[in-house]
Amino acid sequence: MLPAETESYTPNKWALILEGLTNAQRLKLWPLIDQSLEGAILYEMRDDARQQLLSVLTSEELEDAVKSSSDNEVVEILTALPQKLVAKLINKLSPQSQSNVESSLSYDEEQVGRYANSDVYTVKHNTSIEDALDEIRQSDLTDYSGNYIVLDDESHYVGEVSINDLLNAEGVTLVQAIAEKSDDNILDTLSLMEASNLIKNSNRPTLPILTDAGKFVGEFSMGDALSIFQHHYEAQVAHMGQVSDEDLFAPIFTSARRRALWLGINLITAFLASAVIGIFDKVLIEVVALAVLMPIVASMGGITGSQTLTLTIRGLATGQLNTANYRALRDKELSVAAVNAVVWAVIVAAMTIFWFDNYLLSVILSVAMVVNMLVAALSGIIIPMVLDKNGIDPALAGSVILTTVTDVVGFFVFLGSATIIFMS
Amino acid sequence: MLPAETESYTPNKWALILEGLTNAQRLKLWPLIDQSLEGAILYEMRDDARQQLLSVLTSEELEDAVKSSSDNEVVEILTALPQKLVAKLINKLSPQSQSNVESSLSYDEEQVGRYANSDVYTVKHNTSIEDALDEIRQSDLTDYSGNYIVLDDESHYVGEVSINDLLNAEGVTLVQAIAEKSDDNILDTLSLMEASNLIKNSNRPTLPILTDAGKFVGEFSMGDALSIFQHHYEAQVAHMGQVSDEDLFAPIFTSARRRALWLGINLITAFLASAVIGIFDKVLIEVVALAVLMPIVASMGGITGSQTLTLTIRGLATGQLNTANYRALRDKELSVAAVNAVVWAVIVAAMTIFWFDNYLLSVILSVAMVVNMLVAALSGIIIPMVLDKNGIDPALAGSVILTTVTDVVGFFVFLGSATIIFMS
Known part of the structure; x- marks a missing residue:
């Protein structure tokens, strides 16, 4: 049993704790952690530590972790696993998740498209403003504070609307009439560092990631950029110290x-x-x-x-x-x-x-x-x-x-x- | 005259360009740059380069830069100037800005309170929901996508409301009845790195900064955290290379x-x-x-x-x-x-x-x-x-x-x- 105070631990806190343990200790702690956090914890861990931990988990434990994960988290987990296991685990996902994960994995590890968050609330371009407001009111996304992405029937990015735009719309009937196309977007094949610099300079919390045909792939957030910067600099510091960016307790x-x-x-x-x-x-x-x-x-x-x-x-x-x-x-x-x-x-x-x-x-x-x-x-x-x-x-x-x-x-x-x- | 393409340059781009020039070249370029960007450019520059540039500007140029700056930008500029100039420049600000800037300067350079963004849309706790919605509709903040901070009469943080909360409010009349107090907030005296880690782990684009009596000081954003991380790691890399974190063209x-x-x-x-x-x-x-x-x-x-x-x-x-x-x-x-x-x-x-x-x-x-x-x-x-x-x-x-x-x-x-x- 874990002490009661651990109930309030965030995935990030758990990730740090696991990084500070040897593989033998990690194996003992892992089954005690709330399963619903496992995907998020693996996602937060540094690459090499994640790889070390995944290499010692049983295939049942891996399946449990994947089940509790968002599509983005699944991608990070699969990246650290051998090809044979990847195919097996993808089969256990829902069809929607399978398609999201396979789309992510079609990019290479340095491309921002791989890390696009597709779990985003979108609005069809030919929805009426009334219907859009109703949908938003009824959605469970009451905490969602970003713009809504407007897509056409083929998932092309049409623009964005804020809740204010919807409330202030007068004399128009369809969402597409007020959707504003932002110049700030990220090409899916850009490198992670370029994408991070773009979002940093845009001063917006998220930017849409688009293919060069204008299809909406997902969102990239300031928080993603923060993780990527941190990873980049930690690797640079490690190289200056003439060591790889390795797990504290690598074998x-x-x-x-x-x-x-x-x-x-x-x-x-x-x-x-x-x-x-x-x-x-x-x-x-x-x-x-x-x-x-x-x-x-x-x-x-x-x-x-x-x-x-x-x-x-x-x-x-x-x-x-x-x-x-x-x-x-x-x-x-x-x-x-x-x-x-x-x-x-x-x-x-x-x-x-x-x-x-x-x-x-x-x-x-x-x-x-x-x-x-x-x-x-x-x-x-x-x-x-x-x-x-x-x-x-x-x-x-x-x-x-x-x-x-x-x-x-x-x-x-x-x-x-x-x-x-x-x-x- | 500057080439036409420079009209679309962001402050960050200008900051990089200036960092890549010698002081003599900076002095020639500076008067040609759109004055409304000057504050933001100085804000984006690395500490030492900013200090070098400020040290060669005339006091009229400094005044112009300060006039076009937000309160946050003014604080960064004043930090790099000698005490005598600081007092003189503060006197040129509006009373509201003076009070914001002086509040910021009362924190030391490592404390997050100094960097609080006070330019935030807030709602009084005893406003009616109808009035709040009207105000938001009429505000020019149509791009604002965050939660609204609810304050009491003494500027204490009461909680936050999203526009959805306001729209879905039924059977209540005052904003305070639906304001949700978030556990995620930042104490004003925390160090920058601690604050940055907090916001990174919270996965929210901004967090309120509060005094220990619960007064609202301003907001801290994921973008702020990104800049601070970058600054922290650049300094660490510099120290590993046995050099200070200095301007490329320091004298x-x-x-x-x-x-x-x-x-x-x-x-x-x-x-x-x-x-x-x-x-x-x-x-x-x-x-x-x-x-x-x-x-x-x-x-x-x-x-x-x-x-x-x-x-x-x-x-x-x-x-x-x-x-x-x-x-x-x-x-x-x-x-x-x-x-x-x-x-x-x-x-x-x-x-x-x-x-x-x-x-x-x-x-x-x-x-x-x-x-x-x-x-x-x-x-x-x-x-x-x-x-x-x-x-x-x-x-x-x-x-x-x-x-x-x-x-x-x-x-x-x-x-x-x-x-x-x-x-x-």
């Missing part, structure tokens, strides 16, 4: 396999840096202080590059940055890097003299640091611009390429100039 | 000064790592391959730690992670790190033998890597948990502390064990 080997990819890429970078250091082994034996100080050059370049990279990636993602203003940004970022390079080079030089009492070493270190910081700032702009132009997400690959550049350049310039000066 | 010295902080903190970390390397300078002279390979130990630990840290920070921020399940996460993360540590240690050992033909060196390297990756995973949980408990945002400070740990431990274990084995 150990699943998790290890996914992370191994990032570690492997990093190892290539690290070996590349080692190879550069290896070229200069003779000067390292001669002047061991170089080995002591070389991480400073690489890491100051790394931070400088990361700062510019972060701003550039955001600029590209939001649309602030384009080919027209990237030169201005490049010049500004180089100037910022130059200011900081000079300031910190002086400080680092002073510390090196204090530590090693070696003026030549301190000059080599500070010059190498300045060079690396300037190269880093330049790379922080060029790398994401080039990746973006080639259709690769800069948030995914930008950081590891940048680190490779700042490590290799940092070690090469520092140890290379030391070789010229100390070994000649 | 060079402003930008350099802000970034210097991150560079300075990083320099301390780098010098700490250098100091550890310095302890072992004798073994480095003896076995120069150690200097070549040591970045590998540090960087593989760094990535492992970053992966766990990222998951832990997200878990803490969303509420998935708490004191009840952190042990389970710790055990899982240690296991994941152990699996990857062993796998990659074998690969690294093989590459080292191939490169240096030195079995002892390859054993030292792989053991040090395993130890550092395990310490990194543990630190990736403990550091953010401890920071969070002490009220420090783990997203801000977690990464730099973690890097310090993985650098210091990595170099210490690798060079320390090499000293014991090669120097004895």
Whole structure:
């Protein structure tokens, strides 16, 4: 039995609780949760956690969850299941739901049509105003506060009417005469992020999703957009931390396999840096202080590059940055890097003299640091611009390429100039 | 003159365009933009870009912008201005706006009350249903699709009525008899993120913001929540990239000064790592391959730690992670790190033998890597948990502390064990 206070828990709250449990614990809790909430809970869960939970439920439990779900929730559940189960579960749905779900699944996972909410109150275009008002009065949708979508006989979007429009209609008989066609609508094949930006800019709580022939597919809401933004940013933060957007309690080997990819890429970078250091082994034996100080050059370049990279990636993602203003940004970022390079080079030089009492070493270190910081700032702009132009997400690959550049350049310039000066 | 197509630009589009310009270009474009949009454009701009633009406008231009702004927009503009200008501009507002703006400014920047939209259609509790319907019919709010907020004589929130409720009301005369008090409302002193989560979970397009005495302050919308989420995540991404959430074209010295902080903190970390390397300078002279390979130990630990840290920070921020399940996460993360540590240690050992033909060196390297990756995973949980408990945002400070740990431990274990084995 669950404590009494859990009766008031929302699906979102349950989703969070389940995400904070291991799969074994989830299996124990699941049968105790009110069945009517199951679909909504699965819908609210993060992708990977939902997939983990679904993978351990029995097929009876899956059927129960699907039975209690709205069409939208069913689509999210089916997406996480193997093809064989999907066909089986779709057969258990009502014919109307089957058709809605199959229409959703005909879009791919990145298209907004897949997430259209078809559970919307609509009005036929040739209904009389009197009948429309009567229908609304008798409907159980007393809480419904949006516009009513007006459709023709083939489900084409004709326009929208508000209850006020209906009440104020004078001298007309049919709904279509007062339906206003809004310019704000979403094409069903748009990407989720584009659709989310559209609704955000429209300042309306919902927008109709239409096919390019003008058929009404369903609605997309501000709440949907909020979830999509959150998902998008959580994935971006995860990638910056060099991890996939994974379940907190994903199975150990699943998790290890996914992370191994990032570690492997990093190892290539690290070996590349080692190879550069290896070229200069003779000067390292001669002047061991170089080995002591070389991480400073690489890491100051790394931070400088990361700062510019972060701003550039955001600029590209939001649309602030384009080919027209990237030169201005490049010049500004180089100037910022130059200011900081000079300031910190002086400080680092002073510390090196204090530590090693070696003026030549301190000059080599500070010059190498300045060079690396300037190269880093330049790379922080060029790398994401080039990746973006080639259709690769800069948030995914930008950081590891940048680190490779700042490590290799940092070690090469520092140890290379030391070789010229100390070994000649 | 602006091209004709700009006439259809939304404030959001203008905000993006302005964010992509330097201050000098912004100054040229600003006077050409339709003055009635200025307030909305400033409202949509990111904080730092807005501040930069406002800092270069003349006081006449500021006055014009404020005149064309809603009360909410005025608040955002005033927040970015020096105190002296604020007082002057408030005096130019209508008495009603003055009172709204001053009420907003009495909250601090993190409280939702500051962002309450007071421009809402409300109904007095003792209005007759007939009068309420007449008022709504005659209002110019024909596009308004929300519930109507019912207030008593002292502006206390009594409940809400939909137009349907009003139409279906039978046998009652006053609005208060059918007003339904919703449990979903937002306390005015809540933080923005808490308020955003509340509205997201409520699935309603707007929620009323109330004082703890029940006075109606204004409304908070799903669109507001969307902007706040976006702002929150953009700031987090910026901090992960070790930069402030700054304007793309912030002035060079402003930008350099802000970034210097991150560079300075990083320099301390780098010098700490250098100091550890310095302890072992004798073994480095003896076995120069150690200097070549040591970045590998540090960087593989760094990535492992970053992966766990990222998951832990997200878990803490969303509420998935708490004191009840952190042990389970710790055990899982240690296991994941152990699996990857062993796998990659074998690969690294093989590459080292191939490169240096030195079995002892390859054993030292792989053991040090395993130890550092395990310490990194543990630190990736403990550091953010401890920071969070002490009220420090783990997203801000977690990464730099973690890097310090993985650098210091990595170099210490690798060079320390090499000293014991090669120097004895």
